Amino acid sequence: MTHKHDKSSAFSQGVLIFVYLAVLTAVEFFVAVKLNSIQIMLLIALVKAGLVMYYYMHIYKLNTSDEGDEHSYSFKSGTNRIGLWMFLLSDSFVFGGLLVMRFNLLGLTRPHLDQNLGLLVTAVLLISSFFMNRAETSIEHGDRKGFVTNIIITLILGIGFLLGVVAVEWPRAIEEGITASSNTVGAAFFMMTGMHAFHVLTGVIFLLIVLRNGAKGLYDKHSYPVEAAAVYWHFVDLVWIFFYPALYLIGVVAG
């Protein structure tokens, strides 16, 4: 690694990005309530996505993957990094397809959902990304304890999000009469949140594995698996950046 920031500056960068994301999410919410402007919401979502991809997912690292000779750890990690990003590119076509489905079927209407709950789970996922970033920074600087603490917090928040959607939001929606088989509003809602929740679940499993092996000290020198788990986790957050407005904010409530 040529330009390794020291740990505290990396931490404070993480805080700063988190604050940006939180403020943008709040602005987005108010834009939705007051102006209901799709253009502004889209713009905000794109800015958020850019911040996450650059600062949390380190997309620029794809450029620095050529260091070391063919059998070195850094070269192999570079290859893995390219593979992972291609996988995410591929996966994003699924989510893109789901968005197409949603706008084709529902147009500018949306399901009648609990706004507070929506904002809450969104916040929980966002905060989990923040701790994920701290966990990654910790292990990269050889701080195994910090890594373990932060990743456990991430896990708790991640599971919290999952329960918030599947165990609270779903039953409530069903009470409201939004069921999978009632109409396309329900179908789109359950399909989108379900597919996203499935990815959160796989992320949780990924984090558990990384936690177990990291706690044993396997990543003290070679921490690429943590980076991979982090990138995947942020990707799941990235998807929600688009799904949240698409499900909760855009358009008028379907009658």
Add this chain to the structure above:
Amino acid sequence: MKKNTVGSGLLLLFVAGAIGYGLGLGFDALINGAPNFSGSTSAAFALLFAVSAFFFGLYGYRGITRGLVWQVVGTLAGGLFISGIRALMGYKFSEIFGSFFFSEPAWVFGALVGVISFLSGVGVMDDWMKWVRGIDTHDHHEDEPGWEKYFSVSLDHKVIGIQYTVTALVLISVGGLFALIFRTELAYSQLQFLTTTFKLFNQNGPQIYNSLMSLHGMIMIVSILLGVSGIINYVVPLLIGAHDMAFPRMNAFAYWIAVPASVLLLMSLVLGGFDTGWTGYPPLSARAPVGVQMFFLGVFTAGWSSILGALNVIATVIRMRAKGMNAMRMPIFVWAAIATSIIALTATQLIGLSFQLVMFQRLFGMGFFDPAKGGNPVLFQHLFWFYSHPAVYVFVLPGLGIISELLPVFARKPLFGYRWIAMSSLGIALVGFVVWAHHMFTSGMNEYLRVPFMYSTMLVAIPTGVKFFSWVATLWKGKIETPTPMLFVLGAIFVFLLGGITGPPNAMVALDLHLHDTYWVVGHFHDTIFGGFVFPFFASIYYWYPKATGRRMNEFWGKVHFWLMTPSFLILTFGMMYIGLLGMRRRIVDYDAALGFDPTHLVMTICAFGIALSVLIFFINFFHSMKNGEKAEGNVWNSRSPEWQVPSPMPAHNYEVPFEVVGEPYDYGLPGSKYVQFITPTKKK
């Protein structure tokens, strides 16, 4: 212990098939009161048992056999699990078991569990599971010597390439067999043997026709995807001087997941079949028998093979090229592989998604495509074609790459316009993403979309034309040699030309309103697919066979194969287009005698058998030459390409000495020029 052989495999196949059939009849008697001799339960059990037993006899309980046995057990366990839950939920017995044995949700879940069980059984995820537990694994695995390595997990890209290729050939035969059956029925008007009293797998004759026709399409497509992967896997690392693919385990995974997928596709036939064609449009597919679920799941699974394979190819080419091989000095086939992989990596997700949505509509009543619930069937077509149009370039771009790769070798001249060819592959791939709705001119989509999609479709003809121009210019004044591979290359160019010029008429809205869903379209795409895939695929098998085996295939029988297949095929597709223009509908079991199509149909059926015979000759040649072919260990074709500079067959870890690129790839006929040079190991550490 007795040695395992094909003979004992076949014996066990019949024994286990009979046992499965009997068992199924027993279940039928229990469930429905009487055994149904042409029912689905007995057929499903017979199929599952027979396939595993065949490999047991051939190979013993390891590798693929273990995978298949686990798949059978997993499928039944998953099905029973859901059935148990349904029982607890208070469903009636007749809702838990029925004429398809399991209920639909049970079959779907069971099939999913079966696929995962296969993958664990065959052992392709073992290393990953070790990584999860923090255990390191070796990068180099040693394979068994001889043919046996092909039936177990191997990480060697050459072994995987051959596994893919042979699986593709098996599927081509199955798909071809289906085609022969329904082509025979079409030979005369009226129903001859697929009559309404004919009963098989819970279907009557016309229904069987529909199922076979639908499966023919999809099995052929899967076999093309596997064939493409086979050639790419075998050849690309050799061309770029890599010791293997970037992710060897994922490479193996991508191959092995295609095996349970193929089993699922076959399952769809015995579980009541389906009548939608390979496109699986709802609302028809939302109403078809449970077989359509197996079809969806099989395609979904095979899709992952395609996605992960493509990912691997791109990573390999980005990371593992030999010294000095910059983008404009890569062999042209590598460009084609990249262009193909970009499509397969991304667009494939959308056919997966569209099929998944129909599956969920059937399972959970979600109304995506159900107008009664506010759904939109046209949405399905958009999602489906967003993959399935670009997919046609996944089929042909590698084949076109093969043409460009082999043409200079046999014309003994430089490839004309290397850069243009490389860029045209990318261009076709990218333009291919924005033309999908040309399949939907008659579907009732928004009318203002028609004209833009007509123009974008016409655009594809430009990069395609570039390729033709280059091929013709490469042949121009060349010293053309015509051994079997070159014959197939020339055949490919001619046939693809026919396919190419029959495309633009379909793209014109005004014409397509009449052409759509006629045999004309069937003729068009068979020409493109034979020219773009089948001919080049055979060319590359004849061409690289010596590299893999150290022997070459028989020239005489190779030429017989070519001279039998080509005219038969041409007459077949001319016939298709001819009656298509006169109004012959596609995807129907019968036609009115008064239309006067009988003679043409008869000729077409005869030609179809001609093609089948030629492929049979190919198979015999293929297997016979492994032991008896003429020895060919040197540079058989006098090629400049790196893989031919070392003796055949290729050693396990490819080049013992790495090479460096020192010239242009296709400077044939330029005295003293060289493409690659081996780096003499002076400063070995």
